[in-house]
Amino acid sequence: MIRVVIADDQGLVRVGLRKVLEVEPDTEVVGEAVDGRQAVDAAKRLRPDVVLMDIRMPTMDGIEATRRIVRVDPDVRVLMLTTFGLDSYVYESLRAGASGFMLKDAPPEEIAAAVRILANGDALLAPAVTRSVIEEFARHPSPAPETPVAVTALTPREREVLDLLIGGRSNPEICDRLVISDATAKTHVARILQKLRLRDRVQVVIYAYESGLVTPGSAGDRENP
Numbered sequence: 001m002i003r004v005v006i007a008d009d010q011g012l013v014r015v016g017l018r019k020v021l022e023v024e025p026d027t028e029v030v031g032e033a034v035d036g037r038q039a040v041d042a043a044k045r046l047r048p049d050v051v052l053m054d055i056r057m058p059t060m061d062g063i064e065a066t067r068r069i070v071r072v073d074p075d076v077r078v079l080m081l082t083t084f085g086l087d088s089y090v091y092e093s094l095r096a097g098a099s100g101f102m103l104k105d106a107p108p109e110e111i112a113a114a115v116r117i118l119a120n121g122d123a124l125l126a127p128a129v130t131r132s133v134i135e136e137f138a139r140h141p142s143p144a145p146e147t148p149v150a151v152t153a154l155t156p157r158e159r160e161v162l163d164l165l166i167g168g169r170s171n172p173e174i175c176d177r178l179v180i181s182d183a184t185a186k187t188h189v190a191r192i193l194q195k196l197r198l199r200d201r202v203q204v205v206i207y208a209y210e211s212g213l214v215t216p217g218s219a220g221d222r223e224n225p
Contacts, residue, residue, distance in 0.1 A: 002119040005031045005046060007039035007062065008054040008081070013104065017052055017081075020108040027115060036060025043069045043076055049119045052111075053098070055082045055089055063089075063096045070097035074199055077118035081111075099200050100124030123200035148211045150196050158195075161188040165201050166208045 004027060006017050014032050021027045031046045033039040035057045043051055051069060053062040066078045079100040080093045090101050099118050102111065114124050154162060157178075164174050174185045189201070198204055207213070 002027045002050060002115060003030045003046065003048040004028065004115060005033065005039065005042045005048040005051045007033040007036070007042070007051060007057070007065065009034050009057045010054075013054070017111070020111055021115065024112050024115075027112065034058075036062055036065030039065045040068045040072075044072060047073070048076060050115050051076060051078045052115070053078050053080050055080060055093065063092050066093065066098050067096040070199075077121075077123075077200075079114055079118055079124065094202050095206055097199075097203075099202055121200065123202040148213065151211075151213060153195050154192065158188055158192050161185070162192055162204070162208075165189065165192070165204045166213075168205070 004021055006014050006021075006029060008014050008017070018029050018032075021029050030048055031042045033042045037060045039051060039053060039057075039062070040060070042048075051066075053066055055062040057065075062080060066080070069076050069078060077099045078097065079102060080089075080098045081102055081104050082089060083104050093101055100114055100123055102114055102124065106114075117124055151159075151162075160178060161174060164177060169177070171182060171185045171189065174180070174188075175182055178185075180188075192198075192204070193200065196204070196207060198207055
């Protein structure tokens with residue numbers, strides 16, 4: 001059973017999300033929070049698998065709450081829900097440790113599916129989100145340092161998979177590009193995350209750009225046939 005905490009300062013939103021998730025046979029809403037501070041407390045006390053987190057809340061916003069939650073328990077996945085479009089919030093949310101980002105008006109089935117994706121240890125990295133993160137780095141370029149030591153421990157095949165992950169490629173797309181099985185792709189991704197000490201593929205993108213491993217435009221250029 002997937003344990004979920006809903007954090008939003010609007011009661012109607014919490015009720016709506018609860019109804020969406022309670023009809024799912026594998027999902028249980030174990031708690032709610034009306035602000036970021038309550039969300040942090042609920043995550044510590046209830047140990048959910050996924051937290052649905054609003055961004056703009058009183059007392060403590062969702063970004064800071066996310067940062068504190070994943071610092072205490074890296075196994076908790078945070079799905080950011082907002083009424084705002086893909087803007088600077090995306091970068092700050094993902095950098096804080098969120099594993100996904102969706103609009104509140106997304107269809108119920110998509111929200112339920114997103115919860116499952118995060119609970120399974122993966123991340124919701126849509127191409128639009130990837131582009132938003134890349135654009136943020138493009139606005140604030142930094143000199144590229146030497147290749148991080150952790151990356152040098154990757155095998156040549158793992159480096160290929162890493163490049164595709166940075167470009168937001170899904171496992172099926174990785175399989176098609178490298179002509180490998182789904183099981184092999186999952187193994188490569190798991191080993192990359194382990195070697196780089198990252199939680200999910202969203203954090204791979206953040207790591208790659210912050211470390212200077214790639215620069216805006218380079219990842220997409222390498223991926224094109």
